[in-house]
Amino acid sequence: MDVNIDHYFVLGLPSGEEGAKLTEKDITKAYRSKARELHPDKRPDDPNAASNFQALSASYDILRDHKARKLFDDLLRVKRDHQRRQSQRELQRDGKRRKMVSDLEKRERDAFTVDPAVKEREEEERIARQLKEEVARIRAMHARKEGAGTTPKPEAKKESGGGGGGVGLDQEKVLKVSWEKVGEDYSADRLKELFSKFGEVEDVVIKGNKKKGSALVVMATKQGAVAATGSVIGHLANPLLVLPLKPAMAADSSSAPKPMEPDRVNNLVGAGYQAFEDSVLMKLQKVCHLFVHLH
Numbered sequence: 001m002d003v004n005i006d007h008y009f010v011l012g013l014p015s016g017e018e019g020a021k022l023t024e025k026d027i028t029k030a031y032r033s034k035a036r037e038l039h040p041d042k043r044p045d046d047p048n049a050a051s052n053f054q055a056l057s058a059s060y061d062i063l064r065d066h067k068a069r070k071l072f073d074d075l076l077r078v079k080r081d082h083q084r085r086q087s088q089r090e091l092q093r094d095g096k097r098r099k100m101v102s103d104l105e106k107r108e109r110d111a112f113t114v115d116p117a118v119k120e121r122e123e124e125e126r127i128a129r130q131l132k133e134e135v136a137r138i139r140a141m142h143a144r145k146e147g148a149g150t151t152p153k154p155e156a157k158k159e160s161g162g163g164g165g166g167v168g169l170d171q172e173k174v175l176k177v178s179w180e181k182v183g184e185d186y187s188a189d190r191l192k193e194l195f196s197k198f199g200e201v202e203d204v205v206i207k208g209n210k211k212k213g214s215a216l217v218v219m220a221t222k223q224g225a226v227a228a229t230g231s232v233i234g235h236l237a238n239p240l241l242v243l244p245l246k247p248a249m250a251a252d253s254s255s256a257p258k259p260m261e262p263d264r265v266n267n268l269v270g271a272g273y274q275a276f277e278d279s280v281l282m283k284l285q286k287v288c289h290l291f292v293h294l295h
Helices: 016-020 024-038 048-063 066-113 115-146 188-198 221-230 270-295
Strands: 157-159 166-169 174-180 201-208 212-219 243-244
Touching: 016 066, 024 048, 048 066, 174 221, 188 201, 188 212, 188 221, 212 221, 221 243
Parallel strands: none
Antiparallel strands: 157 166, 174 212, 174 243, 201 212
16 A cells, blocks of 8 residues: 555545544545546546546545545644644744844955944044144144244334444343253243343243253343343252343444344244143044044
8 A cells, every 4th residue: 555645535535634634434525426426437538547546436435434534644744743843944944044144244244244332433533633733733834933033022122323224133131041851840820930030021922842941032222131140040959050142231332133043043932832732732632532422
């Protein structure tokens, strides 16, 4: 007997759980109807008529026998359970396959998606580079101004002399001031405040490096310059060394004082330039922090 034959189907009856509920009368009625249809006398031209009729009779013999029918129903049930489990496994495999594909697509998307933290860090680095370039530009601008001699100078006055008058800075009113870069440092405003004790200060030009600071202080009068010369002023831990740019001397009609040498004031930064650079850098830093927080 072929176990793959569905005897309910051969008789034209529903199979499975519905077939197991059929009565013996239902099975006999179906067999008689199918036998009239498949009888060889009704199909003289069909070479398979006899074998088909025999298969119909064999299926009917199984289904009308209670024990054989029960075994056949159990066989169909086992097959249905097996098919159901196989379908579930296929669904699970399909689900796993879809999940694998979904995970792969997600990893691919993540690979091309920029991490917000990395993006913020790159943005911060970009702004920091721009800030550094801006600072370098400002410093280069100051260097060009210094090289062009744009340092503020006192108002030119006529020099008295026997051989005629000349226009230039009175060097006897200019003091050379120096100090070490330890302890308290000195700004142009601080120097102006200190030297104001000896008279009116017309201008202060300051130069600095990492180890030593220096400046030129222009007093309004020679008397003020003489009074400040040799005085110990400033912070006790870092006093100022004050010397005249040109010592005062008696008037000599045969010669006029020479104008201030250019290299003595070259590369000096006016009191206003330092404050200007600090102000610009502070504004740029505020803009940088604000831009990073907004993004």
